[in-house]
Structure formats: C-alpha cells, structure tokens
Amino acid sequence: EGSPRAVMRGREVPIPMLAGSTFETYLLEKSRVTSHDDGERTYHFFYQLLAAPDEDKGQFWDGLKGASAESFQYVGASESIEEQSDADAWEDTKTALGDFGFEGDKLNTFMRAVCVVLQLGNLLFGPDATEGDDGSVIANPDELDKLSSLVGITSEKLTEALTTRVVKTMGEEITVRLTPVAAKDGCDALAKEIYAHVFQSLVDTINKSTSPPVGIAGSSGVRSISILDMFGFESFAVNRFEQLCINYANERIQHKYAMDTFLLIKEEYEAEGIQIYDFSRVDNSDVLSLVEGRTGVIMMLNEECLRPKGNDESFVYKIKVVHKESNRLVSDLLHRPTEFEIRHFAGKVKYDASGFVERNTDQLPKILLDCAMGSSNDIIREGFERVVSDLEKKASNYRRKRSANTICTKFKSQLMALMEDIKDSRTRYIRCIKPNRKKLPVVLDHSITMIQLASAGLVTAISVSRETFPNRLLYEVVWDRFRCLLPEDHKARKSDGTTREKAELLLNDLLNNKEKVVGGEVIAPFACGTSKVFFRSGSLELLESDRHKLYSAKAAILQRHARGVITRQKLRRMTAAAVKLQAQWRCKAAQNHCALKRSALLRLQSWGRRLLALMFVMHLRKTKAAAVIQSCWRAQKPRQQLNEFKKASRVIQHFVRSRKNKDNLKSSMAQVVEDAHMDHKMKKLQAKLGNNASSHDKDSLIEDAASMIEYLSKQLYMQRGRTSNIKAELAEERQGDGRLSRRNESVEAALAANKLEVSRLRNTSMRMESQLREFKTEKASTRLLLKSIQEDHKEEKSKHEKEINKAKGSHSEEIDNLRASVNDMQKVHTDELTKLKNETEANEAKHKAELAKLKEEKMKSEEDYEDDVAKVLDALQIAHEQDSQRRKPADDEEELKKRIEFLEESYESELKELKDSLCPRCTMICQDRGIMTSPETQRNLSLGSLSRMGGSRNLSSALTYRS
Known part of the structure; x- marks a missing residue:
C-alpha cells in the first residue's frame, strides 16, 4: 500500500527495490x-x-x-x-x-x-x-x-x-x-x-x-533474480573427473530445458488430439539415471571411496557390469581398464577414471593439513x-563421514538445491558460442561452431521443432484474419457452417497443393485440433505474405485516390498563391514608380528652398555687420562706467577690511595686556610662595590664590556666556533659513570671531591648567614647609606648646579647607573644560555643516541671480535698441537717470530689509564700524550694485558689501 507503481503492458505493477545479493560457488574450477x-x-x-x-x-x-x-x-x-x-x-x-x-x-x-x-x-x-x-x-x-x-x-x-x-x-x-x-x-x-x-x-x-x-530473504513479497554461470558441455582428448561433473550438470540443465520447452508442447498436442513427435530424441532421463541413479556412476564412485582398498579400475568394472544393458553406456573392447564411455545428449564422451577415487575424496594428507595449519x-x-x-x-561415523564428504555428494546436493530454485522461477536460457579458437574478432570457424551447437543440443532441438507445429491459432482468428484471401464467389458459398468448418475449408483452398512427401509419407501444411489450427513451419508465413500482398494492393488504390485529392488541393492553393504574388508584384511596382516621382519633386523643392535661404543669408550678413558696429559703439561708455564702479568697490572693500583689522588688533592688544597683568600677579604669588613667609603672609597668599581662582571662575563664566550667545545665534540662524543667503558673510564673520574666541579660550584653559599644576607643586612644597615648622615647634615644647597646638589646629583646618576647595575647583574646572571642549567641537562641526549648506545655497542663489540679471540686461538691451531708433539722446539720459533712481530706491529698500534681518551682534558691529549708516556708503553700495547689473557677474562681492 502506498508503494510507487509503474505501468507495464497496460497494467500497474509495483516498482521493486534491490534488497541485496549473495554468491554461491558450484564446483570451483581449481x-x-x-x-x-x-x-x-x-x-x-x-x-x-x-x-x-x-x-x-x-x-x-x-x-x-x-x-x-x-x-x-x-x-x-x-x-x-x-x-x-x-x-x-x-x-x-x-x-x-x-x-x-x-x-x-x-x-x-x-x-x-x-x-x-x-x-x-x-x-x-x-x-x-x-x-x-x-x-x-x-x-x-x-x-x-x-x-x-x-x-x-x-x-x-x-x-x-x-x-x-x-x-x-x-x-x-x-x-x-x-x-x-x-x-x-x-x-x-x-x-x-x-x-x-x-x-x-x-x-x-x-x-x-x-x-x-x-528477515527479508524468504519473506512474502520478496522476489529474487538469479544468474547461473556454468561451463558448457566438455569433451576433450582426455576427460577427467571435472569433465564428468560438468557434463552431469549440463545433463540436468538440459533435462530442465527439454521439460520446459518440449514437454509443454507434448501435453498440448495430446490435449488437441495431434499426432505426437518422437519425444525420446530430446529426453535425457536415461542419462541422468545412469549418472545419479541408485546404482549410478556417482553412487558407485562413493562406494568405491568408502571401500578400504578401493581403486579406479574396480570402479570402472562395476559400472560396466551393472549397466551393461544400458544403451547410454558404450562398451568397447579397446577401452583401457580405467576408461568408460557415456552417450550424452550432445554426443559420446570417453572418460579416463584415473584418479577419480582420490579426486572424489578431496582430502589432503594429514601431514599437509597439519603443516598448513601452522x-x-x-x-x-x-x-x-x-x-x-x-x-x-x-569421526564418530566413518562410513557416513566418507560418504557425505565426497565431491560428488556435495556437488549433487548443491545441484539438486539449485534445480529446486530453478523449478520455482521463470527460466531464460542463454547459450554462449566461441566462434574461433584464436580469439579474433569477426572470424567464424564453422566446424567449431557446429560442434558447440551440437554439444549444446540446439541442433536436435531445431530438428524436433521442424517436425512440430511452431505456430498455432484459434479457429475464430483464422477465419477473421484470412477470409479476405477468398474470391467473392467462394465467400458467399463458404459463409455457412460452424467456425471450425469454415476455417478448415478456407485453409484447404488457400493451402492446396502445399503438401510434402518425406519418406513416402505425406506431410500436410497444417493440422486441425479441437480448438486450434496448428501450422507447420512456413505455412502461416505464406498466408501472412498473401494477406500482406492483398492489403498492399488495396492500400495502393486508397493511396492513389488520397494522393489525387491532396495534389488537386495543392494545385488550387498554388494557383491562389500565384494570383496573390502577381497582385503584390504589381502593387510594389506602382509604389516604386510613385516613390520615384515623389523623390524628384522633393529634390526640386529643396533646390528652391536653398535659393531662398541663400538670398536671406546674404541679407542677414549685410544687416549683422551694422549691428555689430552699433553694439561696439554703444558698449564703450557703459564699459568705462563699469571700470569706475569696480575701482570704487575696491576702495570700499579696502576701507572695510582695514577697519575690521584695526578692531581685531585692539581686541588682541587688550587680551595681551590682560594676560600680562595676570602673569605679573601670578609671578608675585609665586614669589610670595617661594619666601618663608609668616602666617600673616600665608593668609594673604591664600587670599591671592582665592582671588586668582575667582578671576578664573569669572573668565569661565564669561566663556559660558559667549558659548550661550553662540548657541543663541545658531538657533536664530536655524530659524531664519529663508534669509541665510543674505546673512552669509555675517555668519562667516561670527564664525571667525568664534574661532578666535575658541582659540583664545583654549590658550586660557591651557594657561590655567599649567597654573594649576604649578599651584599643586607649590602646595606640595608648602606642605613640606609646614611639616618642618611643626618639627621645629616640637623642640620648644616647654615654651610654646599651647601656641603650637593652637596654630597647628588652625593651620590644619585652613589647609584642609583650602585643599578641599582646590580639589573641588579642579574637578569643576576639569568637567567644565571637558564639556566646553565637547560643545565647542560640536558647534564647530555644526558651523561647518551650516556653512557648507549656506555656501551651496549662496552659489545657487548667485547663479539664479546672475541668470535674472542677464535676462534683465538682455531685455533692457533689446528695449534700448528698439527705443534708440525712435528717441533722442536727451530722452535716453532722462530715462537712464530715472532707472538709476529706481534702482537706488530698490537697493535702499533691500538694505533696510538686510538691516532688519541682521542679528543684534552683527548690527552692533556694523554701527561701531560705520557700515550701512552713512548716506555715502549706501550710495556707493547702490552704485556698486548698479555696476554689477550693468555687466559685472561677481555677485559674491555684492553680498559682501551688503553685509
């Protein structure tokens, strides 16, 4: 159930699986x-x-x-x-x-x-x-x-x-x-x-x-496929014990082959009432009786092996005496005492029994056995x-031991077991023939081949098969298959009667005069049984040949009509195809003629258009030269004005940069003075620490250190304020993303200032760290000094014991407090410095990112602005060229003044918007430096912008002026 199945000859069969295999040895050819x-x-x-x-x-x-x-x-x-x-x-x-x-x-x-x-x-x-x-x-x-x-x-x-x-x-x-x-x-x-x-x-x-x-072998549902590879029939000049065993096995296999092939035929002939052929020609039961019977060759050889003084001559003598009446044992006076001859199914074989008894015993001497076991x-x-x-x-039963231990007994028992297995299986026979003794390919030695065929019993089997009826058919099949061979008048006459009668009459008419006379006996081509018709060799083939000829003739007629129909259909299709091809050809020719005319017409049109285009080009060349001269003349004066505006812008830039550098110099100088003052105070503090001061001086020293720490705290607080301002400015800058393009330069300035401030703070922090390290070293030296003072005071125990104890307690408390405060300040300063560094680095990274973004937006806005200005200038140029032909120079100057005033007003409004968009810090810087406050500066800025509109493409400088 559920096993895979395959379809074989129209029915489902389970697909077998290989479970295993075994080998068994029969009469090894030692x-x-x-x-x-x-x-x-x-x-x-x-x-x-x-x-x-x-x-x-x-x-x-x-x-x-x-x-x-x-x-x-x-x-x-x-x-x-x-x-x-x-x-x-x-x-x-x-x-x-x-x-x-x-x-x-x-x-x-x-x-x-x-x-x-x-x-x-x-x-x-x-x-x-x-x-x-x-x-x-x-x-x-x-x-x-x-x-x-x-x-x-x-x-x-x-x-x-x-x-x-x-x-x-x-x-x-x-x-x-x-x-x-x-x-x-x-x-x-x-x-x-x-x-x-x-x-x-x-x-x-x-x-x-x-x-x-x-558990698998022998169980239900398990099948086996066995292959028996054995020697063929052997007959040499001298035949020994091995040839007797081999030929005995071949006799047993031949008997099985005869039973399978001819016995079934014999039984079928007897059942159908057909005359039986001579079955004794293929029956070798008497040979098997001679070899394996109760008094056969094998039993006598075993008995001779059991006898104390058994020998080969006695064995041969007993065979000839017991089986002297057997026609299978050949008696010849010329035989030697150890020779006997058996007539096998394949022919006579003379055996030399020398060594049969010893070979059948198959037991080595004890001295050899003992030696081999070592x-x-x-x-x-x-x-x-x-x-x-x-x-x-x-060893307990000597007779039984010797009998059961002989080669013949073992071989016979193995052969009988093999025959039992073959009996329960479907047997197929394969005969192997050696074509020549030289082992050459494509070479056939007829004499050797015929000897082997005769030894295999195939010649006898073929001769018997010729005498039998190899083919057989039921009466119904004969009538249905071959009645087509009768003429039409015979069909009507023989349509009455039983099927057997009709089949016999049919075969008598068709196979008339086909009898053969062999040895005075008439052999009919067929024989009728009770249910079948048996045909001799060639008879059924003759009927099949006649039937094939009849069907071939009728098939030729059908093929002739079919080919005629197919050819006529093909002719009609070819005619329709020819008409269609002709129509396609005529259509293609007309299309080619029309295309030729169209190409000629297009060529004429192209020549006409070319002439018109040449005339238009000549006219354009004349007008373009005049336009070039006019444009060069008109551009001379605006170019001079542009150069003047560039010079003015460079002066303004120089002034602004110098003012900015002066402010930076002032702030740097103030920082240097302040640092020098702090260095002076630090040196004074160090000088005080270096002297062996009194307790009063130490108090003042502690106060100075406290003041220094307070100063550093203030500086740290100021730095925090600056950092918070920078954060606020960054927040404002993020909120004003729409105005980033206008405040680009201010952000850059603030970033530069922040960088300067950060660098200054770094320097300050480094100086503070160095000062703290110096203070730590001085504190350590102070501790050593205090210890020495304490040791000196201990020597004056009697006089100053109370004062020393009091001073020691007060000084120890002050030192502990100072140490704790210094440690706290160091921790706070270290944390604040680390935090400040992290925030500064983060701000720098954010500044860089914002600056890169601003630069990209600035470049994009510059490109847009340049495109807009170029478009405006082109439009103005075109309008100017159109109006120059109609207006006077005075009108042009008035129009130019009006446009300049309009542009100045527009730029003043832009400056106002720019001021409003600036952060308070940038506004304060601009007011301190006088930028965007004086009318002259505003006018110069407006003129600079106007000069850029007149032809300058450097928009980044305009943004610098606005900032």
Whole structure:
C-alpha cells in the first residue's frame, strides 16, 4: 500500500527495490590454477597482480618486485586482453577490493595468500640421489626459502610435508617417501586447496557486505533474480573427473530445458488430439539415471571411496557390469581398464577414471593439513582449521563421514538445491558460442561452431521443432484474419457452417497443393485440433505474405485516390498563391514608380528652398555687420562706467577690511595686556610662595590664590556666556533659513570671531591648567614647609606648646579647607573644560555643516541671480535698441537717470530689509564700524550694485558689501 507503481503492458505493477545479493560457488574450477591449455590464460587476477606497480607488489611481498607472468610456472606468458591492459585492470580490481573492506593488513594477508599459491608452482621435485629408494627432494631450495618466509613455516617442515606421507597400519604409523611425480601432485593439490580457501573468503566477504537484511530473504513479497554461470558441455582428448561433473550438470540443465520447452508442447498436442513427435530424441532421463541413479556412476564412485582398498579400475568394472544393458553406456573392447564411455545428449564422451577415487575424496594428507595449519597467514590457517574441524565432527561415523564428504555428494546436493530454485522461477536460457579458437574478432570457424551447437543440443532441438507445429491459432482468428484471401464467389458459398468448418475449408483452398512427401509419407501444411489450427513451419508465413500482398494492393488504390485529392488541393492553393504574388508584384511596382516621382519633386523643392535661404543669408550678413558696429559703439561708455564702479568697490572693500583689522588688533592688544597683568600677579604669588613667609603672609597668599581662582571662575563664566550667545545665534540662524543667503558673510564673520574666541579660550584653559599644576607643586612644597615648622615647634615644647597646638589646629583646618576647595575647583574646572571642549567641537562641526549648506545655497542663489540679471540686461538691451531708433539722446539720459533712481530706491529698500534681518551682534558691529549708516556708503553700495547689473557677474562681492 502506498508503494510507487509503474505501468507495464497496460497494467500497474509495483516498482521493486534491490534488497541485496549473495554468491554461491558450484564446483570451483581449481584445476585451472595448476594447468591451462596453450593459448589460454589462467585466472586474470594473477596477471593483474603481476602487472601491478612495484611499490604495490613490494607492499605485499618482496618476491613480487620485478616479477612478471613468466616468473611463475602456474601463470606463464600470455597475450593481454584487447583494449585493456592488465595494469589498468589491476587498479580497477584494487578499487573494487577496497570497496569491500580489503585495505591495509587485510589486503596484505589476502594478497600474500595468493602469492603462496603462485610460489607453490615454482617448486621443482627431483629424485633423491642419496637414498636407494624412490624418494624425492626439492630441486630449487631458493624457491623453497621464499615460500617459507611467505607462508610462515620453516623450510624443513615444508620439505617433510611435501615429500613424505604417513600411513597407519595396525595402530602403527609408517612414514613413506613420495616419488617426484607424487610429490608434485601433492604440491599442486595444496595449491588448489589454498586457492579454494582464498576464493571462498572473498565470496564470504562480498556476501557479508551485499546480503539482504535479516528477515527479508524468504519473506512474502520478496522476489529474487538469479544468474547461473556454468561451463558448457566438455569433451576433450582426455576427460577427467571435472569433465564428468560438468557434463552431469549440463545433463540436468538440459533435462530442465527439454521439460520446459518440449514437454509443454507434448501435453498440448495430446490435449488437441495431434499426432505426437518422437519425444525420446530430446529426453535425457536415461542419462541422468545412469549418472545419479541408485546404482549410478556417482553412487558407485562413493562406494568405491568408502571401500578400504578401493581403486579406479574396480570402479570402472562395476559400472560396466551393472549397466551393461544400458544403451547410454558404450562398451568397447579397446577401452583401457580405467576408461568408460557415456552417450550424452550432445554426443559420446570417453572418460579416463584415473584418479577419480582420490579426486572424489578431496582430502589432503594429514601431514599437509597439519603443516598448513601452522601458517602465519590468517586466511590459510583458518581455512584448514575449518577443514580439520569438520573432519573431527564426523569421526564418530566413518562410513557416513566418507560418504557425505565426497565431491560428488556435495556437488549433487548443491545441484539438486539449485534445480529446486530453478523449478520455482521463470527460466531464460542463454547459450554462449566461441566462434574461433584464436580469439579474433569477426572470424567464424564453422566446424567449431557446429560442434558447440551440437554439444549444446540446439541442433536436435531445431530438428524436433521442424517436425512440430511452431505456430498455432484459434479457429475464430483464422477465419477473421484470412477470409479476405477468398474470391467473392467462394465467400458467399463458404459463409455457412460452424467456425471450425469454415476455417478448415478456407485453409484447404488457400493451402492446396502445399503438401510434402518425406519418406513416402505425406506431410500436410497444417493440422486441425479441437480448438486450434496448428501450422507447420512456413505455412502461416505464406498466408501472412498473401494477406500482406492483398492489403498492399488495396492500400495502393486508397493511396492513389488520397494522393489525387491532396495534389488537386495543392494545385488550387498554388494557383491562389500565384494570383496573390502577381497582385503584390504589381502593387510594389506602382509604389516604386510613385516613390520615384515623389523623390524628384522633393529634390526640386529643396533646390528652391536653398535659393531662398541663400538670398536671406546674404541679407542677414549685410544687416549683422551694422549691428555689430552699433553694439561696439554703444558698449564703450557703459564699459568705462563699469571700470569706475569696480575701482570704487575696491576702495570700499579696502576701507572695510582695514577697519575690521584695526578692531581685531585692539581686541588682541587688550587680551595681551590682560594676560600680562595676570602673569605679573601670578609671578608675585609665586614669589610670595617661594619666601618663608609668616602666617600673616600665608593668609594673604591664600587670599591671592582665592582671588586668582575667582578671576578664573569669572573668565569661565564669561566663556559660558559667549558659548550661550553662540548657541543663541545658531538657533536664530536655524530659524531664519529663508534669509541665510543674505546673512552669509555675517555668519562667516561670527564664525571667525568664534574661532578666535575658541582659540583664545583654549590658550586660557591651557594657561590655567599649567597654573594649576604649578599651584599643586607649590602646595606640595608648602606642605613640606609646614611639616618642618611643626618639627621645629616640637623642640620648644616647654615654651610654646599651647601656641603650637593652637596654630597647628588652625593651620590644619585652613589647609584642609583650602585643599578641599582646590580639589573641588579642579574637578569643576576639569568637567567644565571637558564639556566646553565637547560643545565647542560640536558647534564647530555644526558651523561647518551650516556653512557648507549656506555656501551651496549662496552659489545657487548667485547663479539664479546672475541668470535674472542677464535676462534683465538682455531685455533692457533689446528695449534700448528698439527705443534708440525712435528717441533722442536727451530722452535716453532722462530715462537712464530715472532707472538709476529706481534702482537706488530698490537697493535702499533691500538694505533696510538686510538691516532688519541682521542679528543684534552683527548690527552692533556694523554701527561701531560705520557700515550701512552713512548716506555715502549706501550710495556707493547702490552704485556698486548698479555696476554689477550693468555687466559685472561677481555677485559674491555684492553680498559682501551688503553685509
């Protein structure tokens, strides 16, 4: 419920999720470890390991450094895989191993176990020349030493385990020396067993990482997808125990394939009443009975392994005796005592049973097991410990132990479990065919390919399929699908009867003369069952071909009519489009002709206008020269007046600046005199403090200090008053924002005065601070003097004890009071000075901001004023030029006088407004300096303003005069 779903073939199915995966090993091909055919490669992992970088190989084992595939007998030289080198494949393999946790020590242990397998193949065995028996020795001790250091077992112990066997007889153990061939076989068996443990450890690690969570596997709603990768049918010149197991597995899979493919067909034919083909050609049940039956090959081989003196010849003899009546067991007098032949579904295979009993037992000698368990490699040691543990668990029942521990028994049980899983699943078969033995692309060897197809049973399956009916249809489908092939007269004649009868008559007419005669037997192209019609190969295809031809012919007729309709519609559209194109072309041609005429007419008009414009320009040139001369003559006299006005304004400015400088000089001189007077008083006070004065002089000194402090307090009070005045002026200036442009110069003057005052106050405060510091030092010296006087008075205890005590009390009280007052004054002065500094800095910042704002407004007003004046002058000039032609010079002079009087009156009113707008301080300064009070000054100011209106553009100077 609620799981995501997908639509498949018109129905909704749930979208599955991958829960996990597991691997299971069936009959590991360990024989490839020790031998492989010429031109083939052993396991790819060996080549990848030997192609790895030397730093990787040195990390695993020093013996791998500089080694190649030719350095190991089990590997040997081989061609690399196309499009990928073994070195590149090694990096991929190493990364894959790291994904499953093979890193560090675990990876080293795994690789060293693989190196043990490779190194075992380098051991060579030869006859022992020192002994008279058939003993053997290891011919290359240096390779043995390498193996000893690699596996962690001493060379002596390895030599003993590989060249001897321990045989138990009547409770006695006898050590038997092995021949070189037997010793080599034991060494190869040990290598294959170690490789099996390495491979199984890898499979277990992968399964541990990828297996589904506990409880999911086998639960309802969980499905599985299994992939079985197995060998194909094998038939070599010499076939061993491995080929028997592989072919047995292929027989079991082939039986499943035959049951799935042909048994269902057989049941369907029987149900429909169709003659059944020879099913025995694809049925291999008798082969399975021969191999896995109660008296089959596997059971007899297990029994021979249980027998104390069981051997391969006895095993083959028993098979031939018990199954001499079986047509699947081939008897040939030329067979050796250890050879037998089985007729498999793919062909005859002759097996050499040499070593079957030993290979089926699959148990290493005890001396080799004990030696392998002493290895320092965890994978090798733990693998052989599990083998010994399993043997000890089954030691209580010897017969059962040997039977259950054979290769055939294990393989059969695994194969049966596999078949049970396959039985409950939907099976798909993929046959892999090798096209050639040279591993070349796009090369097909027909003989090899046909042998493989025959071995896979595909040839038999194809021949059987040809004898059967591969296609089948219901009677209703046959009638509905192929009745269109009948002529019209046959359709009316065969429309009566049941559907089966109509379908049979239809097929008899359509497939008439299509019978085949094979071996004197007539084979019909179809057969009728109870509910279906079964078609032989090619019959249904013939009907479908005829039906396709009929439909193609009818479709061609329909297409011809459809193409005719489409072509006629296209012709009508093309005709309409051609008419529209012609109309557009004619319209475009008419528009071009009209545009040509219009351009010619415009060109004629432009030439006419050009001539008129040239005539007008010539007239303007004549009149403009006269106007230039007149304007130069008229401007001469006003220019002279302007120069005179400029000179007068400069005189006035000089006078005002000199008067201002004199006032500043007077105030500075007064300040200097006052400072000199205070310095004189301070020096007198210091002189008094420097003398050893009496108590009366000290009182006067304290009075002088008090007077000095009072003077400083007054100065501070005055400075506060000035600061409050400045604040008041600033408040008034903020209220009069509309008149800021007129009072710009007054604000600048006040700001300059404030700056001077602030600088003077700073100097005063600095002097006061220095005086206070000097007073503190003098006070300290006074304290020292008082202490010395007190010590002198103590010496005269008898005479002046009362006076000294009285004086001491009075002086101490006075000194404490003076100290307290001085400390209070210092604190107050420091606070006031800090506050004054902060206020002064704030006022300066505000002054600067207001001044910048005033300057911007002033410049804007100046520009507006200049524009207005320029407009007025232009208007006056134009009016003057117009009136000059009609009036006399006397009238001009009278008019000019009237305008001057009017301007003087307007400027007097402006001066009055300016006076009213000035602050009291600026008004007082102007009255003291005589500015804006005398009629002459006012007249000069008016004349200066008039001169500016006559041509001067310096409006900032006019504002200076007004201020």
